[in-house]
Amino acid sequence: MSPPPFEINADGVDTAALVAEIQAAVDARMAAGEYADARIARAERMNLLHGARGGAAVAAYIRCLRDAVEVDISDFEIRERRARLAPVLVRIKRLIWNLLKFYTYRLWSQQNQVNGMLAAGLEGLEEQTSVRLRRLEERVAEMERRLGGGGEGPRPGGG
């Protein structure tokens, strides 16, 4: 990057330092599992397609995904908003839930297996790709060093 022609005064904010401080705190919280959240995985999928190309977004996404793969198959509290008919409707819903349990449990168990395999597969692919890219970058850097720098940059997407 070019050197800044614009000097930040004492009353100003060193945004690079502030962002570095925020990122360090985020990285620590991430390592502690604070952001392993399916909602973040949902939001982050857009960043994978059109946003940051660096490894940070992909790694964060996979961590969130790992947390989100298990469908919750445990019993839950059945409620009814229509107050007048609530006792009857709740009983009917409980009956339906109990009748279908054997089927839905089987379904969700299989879904959890598939989700788990997909997430593990993605994780493996990401690791493999990272290693391969790192090796390729090292080779390109070495070739550039031998040729005296410059040359064409890589094509996007590693192609």
Next chain:
Amino acid sequence: MGAAHAIAVVAPRHAVGPAIGGAETLLRALALRLAAAGRKVRLLTTCATDHVSWENVRTPGVVRDGPLEVEHFPVAPRDAARFHEIQREISRGARLPRELEEQWLANGVRSPALCEHLRAGGYDRVLAGPYLFGLTVEVARAVPDRLLLVPCLHDEPFAYTAPIREMFATVRGCLFNSGPEQELAERLYALERRRGRVVGMGIEPFETDPSAFAARRGLEAPFLLYSGRREAGKGTPLLIEYVRTFRERVGRDVRLVLTGSGPVDPAPFVLDLGVVEEQVKREAMAAATVFAHPSCLESLGIVVLESFMARTPALVNAGSEVLRWQCARSGGGLWFRHYPDFEACLERLLADEPLRRRLGAHGRRYVEMEYSWTAVERRLWEALEAL
């Protein structure tokens, strides 16, 4: 005045009205400044007004735009379906044979009549952009020794095609919008530093009442603002998802206000104003808690600079080297790598009003110093002398 006595500025469309792209706005603004400074300049453009159909709507011929002469030329017939088919392949990162890349350009927006005029027009210098238009490549092939390319370059698959590489290799020079854009061109095309200059675009100073917008719209909650084209490439779906997730996780009522063209998925926390007058946009910028820019593909970030002028701090995608550069250089904004960063930065900005005020003040001072028209004109005159 150097060698540039007669100058042509070439843009795909004449940027009048609020729904025009940043590159066309930039080229028109530069042409207007050149004309106002007494240079012999003409803006050459197509008869099209719509960036999807590229239908010839305006009448070919010369019209006036203030001190500037504008000449319209017809867009050549094209196979739009073929163009989009190849464009999709390129944007997937596929390496296509040269023949297909040429077909992509040939079925893009071109104007042989405009190029013929340029060859015969006796212009000393031609400014044209943005880089990925068939029209720009055609102009570069017609008058390479006179062309100062205004590329508005992004790190995207189109930048890696053979015709684009050749264009950068053959033109007289380049006028960049920012340091990172110039560095990208140097990296991709081994462009020598002496063949480029960073010029940019001036931002008019303005003062607005920060409370006017929120009062008129009945907005009591803090809000983030994004202005510009709304599309996946600009990151608007990402921003909507991030704000939705922030509201769910943090439990704060934060709204998102959008202005500009393009479709938006409706959400209860999103206020979509569509294309608005300049004054309304400025009021929204002054009223916003934070101006959010989620795009990775920027060469200048005009709306971020405008939000700085409104004394509003920015929160930008770290994937854009240009936006990060603007925020770091100015001390006017923060940047995020992914959602967790976004959440932490936004929480900090929402909680710390003095920080927001200081960021906003520095953003404003930066734009006044670096992007005043006086500063930009100085850089433009110097570039025209040197290149």
